[in-house]
Amino acid sequence: MSVPELTVELNNRNLEPVQRRLPNLNRAPFEIRALKSGFLTAITWIVALLASVPLLSVIYMLIMQGGARLDWEALTALPPSAFEQGGGFGNAIIGTLVMVGLATVISVPIGILAAIYLAILDPDSKLAHSVRFLAKALTGFPSILAGVFVYAVLVVTMKTYSALAGGVALAVLMLPTVVLAAEQAMMMVPKKMKDAAFGMGCTRAQVILKVVLPTGAPGILTGIMLAIAGAAGNSAPLLFTALFSGYYLTSLTEPTASLAILIFNFSGMPYDNQLELAWAASLVLVLVVLVFNILARIIGRQKY
């Protein structure tokens, strides 16, 4: 502050410009500020690397241990019995896909319709607030409880473990994710776009179908894909609902194999063949989840 003041005084007295030293604009890498900044940058780098270590090592281990048995037989054959050699987990792949498909067919329409209510129709109503609260609470819901719940509701009444019960249990887990992701995606559609649609003479249903859903679609689909990926890898809800089966699925009302339960069963067995298959099945499960994640990213890309 003092220098400019001085400059002004001199100027007034002498009526001639005062020379001021130009500031140094060069980098000073060993200044305290620069050192601190460099140090913090380095820490975040290291921590980011550390965070990726568990993930990469899991994938490395799965490829090393499971890759060897991952062949056509493993993908198509039925699980071996205790001392049998060879075999595979084709029925578990089909079972997982069928149950995840069922869960998707159940949870997506319900989730999207609920999200339309939450995001557009009546976002501030008491019902909306409680549904939103419940959905958030359910995202942290222990997945085994979904299994117990569906056991009580479906398995006991139908008197059989089934793919249907497994699908419903997975749907219970997927629902909150789908609701919240779809709500978020629809809320992100700018109000001015909805106004434009109303201004064109759209009814409320037309605003939702022609503007809000298409505009929010990438976000909604991303949410659905993530929910599917989560459900595909979940074993707890299937323990009491789908149980397991050594055979290919022939009806939705019989016990059904799944990758997650096969891994759970085989990894506890004292036979090398079963252990190897558990590794291979784990690798397949990770690949399935990966495929859904990549799909989510591709679909989630904004078109316009």
Add this chain to the structure above:
Amino acid sequence: MNATPEMSAAGVASANAPTGNIVMDCQIDKVFYGDFLAVRASTVPIEKNKITGFIGPSGCGKSTVLRSLNRMNDLIPIFRFEGKVTYHGQDIYDKKVDPVVVRRYIGMVFQQPNPFAMSIYDNVAFGLRLNGFKGDMDERVEKALKGAACWNEVKDKLKNSGLSLSGGQQQRLCIARAIATEPDVLLMDEPCSALDPIATRRVEELMLELKEKYTIALVTHNMQQATRVADTTAFFGVDISQGSRTGYLVEMGPTQQIFENPREKLTGEYVRGEFS
């Protein structure tokens, strides 16, 4: 606030009998948002093939009045309208009237350019598809884009996103979208406020072309814009005497008269820029 509103309203009714063909006659008694009286006794006739400009300080209710003309305010749950707005003699606030249908005849261009997240072509075709248009879509889209003076800029990229255009182009795209269905009246709510001077000039030139076919009501913050494009100008004021801010029509007349020879002292003060 020298003029009493009763005097103004009476003055308008007698001294400003419009000469042309009235497309819409807006006779507001009271407009409320909840308990808040936003606009009171104002009569605003909109003449065919003319641009009617709404000017006035912030909070004077000019946008509220404009949005009452196609029932856009109905989207605000606490909005309540007392009075009537006749469109070719029919009261659009009549219980039998469907606001959705009203908006198909009385189009709107908003303050912020708001194209849909779809291609330029689909943006313009949106209203036509909505109305079940069966004819030559390409031709109508081209016609609307030409009418909105943006055909040359977008004709080679009709499949690109409407959101990829510049702000001025987006606004002209929105105008194209609004005129594609050939509405009768076009309501424009400060359509240039988000645009730079060059884009503003283009939209103003466009408005002058559009009034040959359409009837336009224009809210503007910019008094120069009103003098450049409006045939008739309505000046709204804010009355703070009752403790809250209530808008009302101070006076309305040919634009030149409003700016050069206003009847009300308040109008003169406003157009000379003595308050805003």
